[in-house]
Amino acid sequence: MKFALTALAAVAAASPIFEQETFNSEPGFSLDLNAQRLVQLEGQPPVWMTELDKIKAKAQNIKFFDITDTQDLESFAATSHVKFEFPATPTATDKVTSVIKTLSTKGPRANLEKFSSFRTRYYRSDTGKDSQQWLLSKIQDITKSASSSLKELVNLSEFSHSWGQNSIILSINGSTTPDEVVIVSAHQDSTNMWPFLPAPGADDDGSGTVTILEAYRALVAADFKPERTVQFHWYSAEEGGLLGSQAVAKEYAARSVKVVAMNQFDMTAWVKKGTREEAGIITDFVNEDLTAFNKKLVDTYLDIPYVETKCGYACSDHASWGKAGYASGFTIESSFENSNHYIHSANDRIDISEEFSFTHMLEFSKLAVAFAIELGGWA
Numbered sequence: 001m002k003f004a005l006t007a008l009a010a011v012a013a014a015s016p017i018f019e020q021e022t023f024n025s026e027p028g029f030s031l032d033l034n035a036q037r038l039v040q041l042e043g044q045p046p047v048w049m050t051e052l053d054k055i056k057a058k059a060q061n062i063k064f065f066d067i068t069d070t071q072d073l074e075s076f077a078a079t080s081h082v083k084f085e086f087p088a089t090p091t092a093t094d095k096v097t098s099v100i101k102t103l104s105t106k107g108p109r110a111n112l113e114k115f116s117s118f119r120t121r122y123y124r125s126d127t128g129k130d131s132q133q134w135l136l137s138k139i140q141d142i143t144k145s146a147s148s149s150l151k152e153l154v155n156l157s158e159f160s161h162s163w164g165q166n167s168i169i170l171s172i173n174g175s176t177t178p179d180e181v182v183i184v185s186a187h188q189d190s191t192n193m194w195p196f197l198p199a200p201g202a203d204d205d206g207s208g209t210v211t212i213l214e215a216y217r218a219l220v221a222a223d224f225k226p227e228r229t230v231q232f233h234w235y236s237a238e239e240g241g242l243l244g245s246q247a248v249a250k251e252y253a254a255r256s257v258k259v260v261a262m263n264q265f266d267m268t269a270w271v272k273k274g275t276r277e278e279a280g281i282i283t284d285f286v287n288e289d290l291t292a293f294n295k296k297l298v299d300t301y302l303d304i305p306y307v308e309t310k311c312g313y314a315c316s317d318h319a320s321w322g323k324a325g326y327a328s329g330f331t332i333e334s335s336f337e338n339s340n341h342y343i344h345s346a347n348d349r350i351d352i353s354e355e356f357s358f359t360h361m362l363e364f365s366k367l368a369v370a371f372a373i374e375l376g377g378w379a
């Protein structure tokens with residue numbers, strides 16, 4: 001999002017704390033603005049800069065990966081790639097159709113009302129830690145409702161990070177090829193352009209978070225027992241430069257985990273006034289075969305058509321998996337141009353306009369269910 005630096009400076013100047021020379025953080029945050037980070041700006045060699053300079057870069061619409069803890073991620077690319085042929089057509093149509101019929105906007109609406117009510121889900125904030133714990137408890141609740149035989153296959157864990165808010169990993173162990181993994185993901189953190197300000201993050205990415213949670217709920221209710229291992233990931237610190245997903249991808253690559261496919265859901269709720277309702281399929285920084293397969297899933301299972309679109313940069317967590325050598329994809333609410341322009345502001349709310357649509361979001365829960373069943377298998 002474009003945001004003039006002058007506006008950022010105005011915000012900073014308006015904050016009395018900012019004028020103190022010793023200013024480097026605020027209560028409720030463990031963000032040291034003077035801390036040094038290794039940052040890789042688009043197509044350039046990595047450079048060391050302060051957290052404050054990183055924030056300024058983001059405000060100037062400069063795109064980057066923060067690689068302080070994951071400098072060697074690319075070195076795994078040669079060995080981690082899994083040779084996998086995506087099916088020519090969807091094959092589990094009866095099963096997918098029966099599960100997507102049970103999807104509802106009820107859970108997503110209630111969950112998103114709560115999730116976007118935390119002042120911010122910034123990954124270095126106390127409320128960001130609270131929102132993560134709340135999300136974890138919702139995933140636990142769903143897991144408790146599983147049949148006892150399904151429960152035995154499920155493993156829920158926190159992937160710890162140094163900054164406070166942890167990533168969450170939910171795994172349903174595969175019955176026949178458990179070493180092959182299919183990942184459905186979203187990022188749980190939010191941010192304002194100036195990170196100390198409120199960031200409800202309803203669309204970015206509260207929407208993706210509850211979209212995949214609803215998919216998980218429906219799969220559990222249907223007693224889904226996949227052949228491959230199917231996982232749901234809710235990443236921390238996407239907004240800080242894809243930090244959480246790079247840490248998780250690095251750990252998987254280092255363990256030579258065979259991830260056959262990863263698909264990111266980041267922003268799923270917005271239908272711009274006067275536009276046709278569509279499912280955006282991102283075509284840059286993604287795996288081509290996986291992307292072609294996603295188009296078939298949209299054609300087969302969604303009530304809206306897809307539109308191909310580009311971010312133009314490594315815009316979300318799928319890029320971390322791509323960097324590690326895995327096949328990853330990204331599906332989004334619309335074309336890049338028609339996406340929600342309130343993101344990274346206090347106006348990224350569910351009640352800002354009727355353009356925020358829970359039925360649109362539900363189309364993406366269908367896609368997540370289809371992705372999990374078609375690629376995970378279900379004997």
Ligand code: BES
Nearest residue numbers: 064204238239240241242266314315339
């Ligand atoms: N959800 C956005 C990416 C996005 C924005 C996709 C608009 C499509 C339309 C994501 O959370 C984000 O803000 N990404 C950062 C880049 C990241 C590497 C820090 C961005 O776009 O500035």
Ligand code: ZN
Nearest residue numbers: 187204205266
């Ligand atoms: Zn996002």
